[in-house]
Amino acid sequence: MTPSADTLPRTQRADARRNRELVIEAARKLMAKDGLDAQMDDIAREAGVGVGTVYRHFPTKEDLIYALAEHRFERLAQFCREALEEPDPGGAFERYLYRGAELQVTDRSLSEIMRDRPEAMQAGAQKVGLLELVRELMTRAQEAGAIRKDAEAEDVPMLMCGLGTSTPGNPGPFVSPTTWRRFMAIVIDGLRAPGAAEMPPR
Amino acid sequence: MTPSADTLPRTQRADARRNRELVIEAARKLMAKDGLDAQMDDIAREAGVGVGTVYRHFPTKEDLIYALAEHRFERLAQFCREALEEPDPGGAFERYLYRGAELQVTDRSLSEIMRDRPEAMQAGAQKVGLLELVRELMTRAQEAGAIRKDAEAEDVPMLMCGLGTSTPGNPGPFVSPTTWRRFMAIVIDGLRAPGAAEMPPR
DNA sequence: GTATAATCGGAACTGGAGTTCCGGTTCCGA
DNA sequence: TCGGAACCGGAACTCCAGTTCCGATTATAC
Numbered sequence: 501m502t503p504s505a506d507t508l509p510r511t512q513r514a515d516a517r518r519n520r521e522l523v524i525e526a527a528r529k530l531m532a533k534d535g536l537d538a539q540m541d542d543i544a545r546e547a548g549v550g551v552g553t554v555y556r557h558f559p560t561k562e563d564l565i566y567a568l569a570e571h572r573f574e575r576l577a578q579f580c581r582e583a584l585e586e587p588d589p590g591g592a593f594e595r596y597l598y599r600g601a602e603l604q605v606t607d608r609s610l611s612e613i614m615r616d617r618p619e620a621m622q623a624g625a626q627k628v629g630l631l632e633l634v635r636e637l638m639t640r641a642q643e644a645g646a647i648r649k650d651a652e653a654e655d656v657p658m659l660m661c662g663l664g665t666s667t668p669g670n671p672g673p674f675v676s677p678t679t680w681r682r683f684m685a686i687v688i689d690g691l692r693a694p695g696a697a698e699m700p701p702r
Numbered sequence: 703m704t705p706s707a708d709t710l711p712r713t714q715r716a717d718a719r720r721n722r723e724l725v726i727e728a729a730r731k732l733m734a735k736d737g738l739d740a741q742m743d744d745i746a747r748e749a750g751v752g753v754g755t756v757y758r759h760f761p762t763k764e765d766l767i768y769a770l771a772e773h774r775f776e777r778l779a780q781f782c783r784e785a786l787e788e789p790d791p792g793g794a795f796e797r798y799l800y801r802g803a804e805l806q807v808t809d810r811s812l813s814e815i816m817r818d819r820p821e822a823m824q825a826g827a828q829k830v831g832l833l834e835l836v837r838e839l840m841t842r843a844q845e846a847g848a849i850r851k852d853a854e855a856e857d858v859p860m861l862m863c864g865l866g867t868s869t870p871g872n873p874g875p876f877v878s879p880t881t882w883r884r885f886m887a888i889v890i891d892g893l894r895a896p897g898a899a900e901m902p903p904r
Numbered sequence: 905g906t907a908t909a910a911t912c913g914g915a916a917c918t919g920g921a922g923t924t925c926c927g928g929t930t931c932c933g934a
Numbered sequence: 935t936c937g938g939a940a941c942c943g944g945a946a947c948t949c950c951a952g953t954t955c956c957g958a959t960t961a962t963a964c
Binding site for chain 2: 531593610614615631648651655658659662663665675677678679680681682683685686687688689690691692
């Protein structure tokens with residue numbers, strides 16, 4: 501009898517691991533452009549593998565979306581960690597919002613996950629600890645008096661959801677930089693305001 | 703020879719006209735609940751007619767969506783006209799934003815049209831003159847010093863697009879009242895701010 | 905009342921996207 | 935080097951939602 505009771509190799513084969521990465525990368529690229537309804541066949545082709553291979557790693561398209569969600573939220577978490585290094589709390593928080601906004605405007609998959617896949621979003625954000633990171637960033641900014649006290653970390657996703665949506669002047673899936681920057685300017689001023697408009701408790 | 707050169711009746715048959723209304727009303731109801739991918743068969747059943755009838759009035763699902771868009775934007779236009787009656791310009795504008803927000807949160811079709819159907823939105827808004835109405839409402843508020851001068855009517859749809867999107871605390875298609883009211887409080891404070899954050903020109 | 909053209913209903917058709925399946929291929933331990 | 939388990943590729947299948955089509959029905963003019 502071999503040392504291990506179950507003879508299955510603990511780690512998957514090298515090519516399988518590599519292919520998994522190729523698929524995720526292909527999904528990231530295509531879904532950034534076409535949104536979550538990029539087709540599995542196209543993703544497979546982009547990755548340079550067959551559809552069968554995609555389905556071995558991700559039994560369902562939904563599973564692939566979950567994996568992608570985690571990947572994208574990890575990116576946002578990185579932004580948070582970098583912002584936490586900065587000395588100025590208010591500026592750090594606002595800069596994070598801008599970087600996040602830019603990512604969301606550039607990547608359809610991210611905004612569609614936030615819009616249409618609450619569970620995937622929840623799971624992905626949970627896994628990378630995004631909410632806590634944002635909360636820390638925000639609390640600092642509040643203690644520095646940079647933003648209103650009654651705002652909370654949970655408000656951020658809703659504020660950001662408005663990005664990545666088309667507007668009359670900007671047909672098509674991607675909004676122009678000036679458009680979303682105007683939006684962000686208003687939101688950030690709203691966050692700086694000392695709560696003039698009464699905000700209902702969460 | 704009959705008085706009219708072409709013997710075709712100028713108006714369609716009474717039952718046809720009635721059925722057209724029934725279909726639009728059914729689409730309004732179902733798409734408010736299920737979004738734009740409510741199914742044609744279900745809409746027909748809800749209207750109490752056959753699918754064939756739906757397709758005679760609206761050769762394509764897209765055509766039905768266009769008709770619905772116009773219907774929904776007409777509602778927003780009504781809100782505008784009512785707001786224009788009010789004496790206080792700032793309050794009127796803010797009240798309009800809240801009524802619009804509530805409609806958007808209640809009606810998935812409206813937010814999905816604004817998100818995913820730029821042309822239908824453009825056409826519908828154009829037809830009911832919504833942009834001009836909003837502009838008038840906004841200009842008044844600006845002249846009264848209630849909101850920042852650098853905001854424009856075209857910014858409104860983008861601000862409103864964020865509504866009707868799910869957030870971690872609110873899975874499912876509809877957001878809770880407290881959630882969207884928090885969002886609106888921040889946006890309105892951002893609109894009241896005298897432009898502290900630099901806003902790029904449109 | 906009757907002719908007739910417009911309208912209706914819904915079964916059947918169609919195309920597209922997710923998923924399955926299995927013969928062929930490749931990696932890895934012995 | 936060699937055996938075999940794991941993995942790969944992609945044609946084929948399934949399912950579903952939009953659309954078509956035509957015999958039955960009904961409103962309207964005379």
